[in-house]
Amino acid sequence: MLYHLLYPLHETISVFNVFRYITFRTIYASLTAFLICFILGPWVIRKLSHLQIGQYIREDGPESHHKKAGTPTMGGTLIIFSITVSTLLWTNLTNYYIWIVLLATIGYGCIGFIDDYLMQIKKRNKGLRGRNKFLLQTILATVTGALVYSCSDFSTCVTIPFFKNISPDLGWGYIPFAALIIIGTSNAVNLTDGLDGLAIGPIIIASVTYMVFAYVAGHFKIADYLQINFVAGSGEIAIFCGALAGAGLGFLWFNTYPAQIFMGDVGSLALGGAIGTVAVITKQEILLVLVGGIFVIETLSVIFQVGFFKMTNGRRIFKMAPLHHHFELKGWPEPKVIVRFWIIAIALALLSMSTLKIR
Numbered sequence: 034m035l036y037h038l039l040y041p042l043h044e045t046i047s048v049f050n051v052f053r054y055i056t057f058r059t060i061y062a063s064l065t066a067f068l069i070c071f072i073l074g075p076w077v078i079r080k081l082s083h084l085q086i087g088q089y090i091r092e093d094g095p096e097s098h099h100k101k102a103g104t105p106t107m108g109g110t111l112i113i114f115s116i117t118v119s120t121l122l123w124t125n126l127t128n129y130y131i132w133i134v135l136l137a138t139i140g141y142g143c144i145g146f147i148d149d150y151l152m153q154i155k156k157r158n159k160g161l162r163g164r165n166k167f168l169l170q171t172i173l174a175t176v177t178g179a180l181v182y183s184c185s186d187f188s189t190c191v192t193i194p195f196f197k198n199i200s201p202d203l204g205w206g207y208i209p210f211a212a213l214i215i216i217g218t219s220n221a222v223n224l225t226d227g228l229d230g231l232a233i234g235p236i237i238i239a240s241v242t243y244m245v246f247a248y249v250a251g252h253f254k255i256a257d258y259l260q261i262n263f264v265a266g267s268g269e270i271a272i273f274c275g276a277l278a279g280a281g282l283g284f285l286w287f288n289t290y291p292a293q294i295f296m297g298d299v300g301s302l303a304l305g306g307a308i309g310t311v312a313v314i315t316k317q318e319i320l321l322v323l324v325g326g327i328f329v330i331e332t333l334s335v336i337f338q339v340g341f342f343k344m345t346n347g348r349r350i351f352k353m354a355p356l357h358h359h360f361e362l363k364g365w366p367e368p369k370v371i372v373r374f375w376i377i378a379i380a381l382a383l384l385s386m387s388t389l390k391i392r
Contacts, residue, residue: 070283109300
């Protein structure tokens with residue numbers, strides 16, 4: 034909105050020429066989203082507390098978590114609001130990809146909201162039934178994938194990290210492939226959201242990483258120099274990623290240990306869906322395994338735990354899954370688990386960015 038209102042003034046007032054630069058708008062989108070979260074955070078916490086929307090703690094979870102019962106949840110609504118407002122303020126609203134990523138973010142947020150509403154307000158212990166949740170996720174992810182596929186000149190080739198000459202073309206099969214990426218990322222973030230600030234930290238790191246990927250993919254000369262897929266218009270997605278990082282930092286102010294608010298499914302599903310969609314648009318789909326390595330590890334720990342439990346009649350690989358609970362039960366203080374997972378996420382992000390040159 035500001036881009037459309039202020040940039041045309043550059044012909045008479047040269048200072049407004051800065052609005053043409055994606056880097057400038059990305060910085061201010063980040064700051065705007067951060068300030069919205071930071072300013073509105075206390076009010077949202079009070080409102081959720083007044084409505085008695087408190088965190089439900091599983092009986093089979095770590096005993097140390099029982100003291101968190103009643104902490105305000107559904108804070109993801111604040112994150113989504115901050116991202117949406119900031120994105121609408123600073124991006125070029127004629128950009129098709131911006132509307133796709135906002136659709137995925139808000140859509141997955143709505144699915145998470147229904148789940149949280151049924152659990153926290155209607156007091157249905159398991160919230161939205163797993164089958165129904167997965168169906169809604171699949172429909173939304175398929176629509177998102179189809180919208181990306183329909184973009185003119187969008188390549189259906191899949192980028193393989195570290196290999197510049199291997200890029201299989203999936204054709205129409207790219208739609209279910211993109212849907213799988215988006216669904217998987219959304220659920221992986223949801224599984225990781227189990228400790229104070231554990232999920233939002235890697236989300237911030239992933240959003241900054243994809244901010245770089247979006248910028249270089251949308252810049253013809255840089256994309257050509259790095260020999261990566263040029264995606265016309267994807268540069269604006271860097272601004273969305275900046276808003277996501279800023280909103281994440283603002284939310285982390287209140288979500289850091291000991292948390293004053295939790296994001297809930299409305300936040301974790303939305304943020305995962307957003308990251309997955311950005312990975313698809315920027316043609317760095319497979320690399321998401323590295324960028325979101327923490328989410329992958331957490332998901333695999335659950336899969337291996339359940340599979341091993343069924344095959345061995347009750348034996349376990351970990352003390353508890355997802356993996357962060359395993360380290361908690363080993364005696365690691367919660368902040369130590371969180372910060373060490375963040376460190377791993379940073380290392381994986383740096384490794385993933387090295388693929389821009391190693392190919």
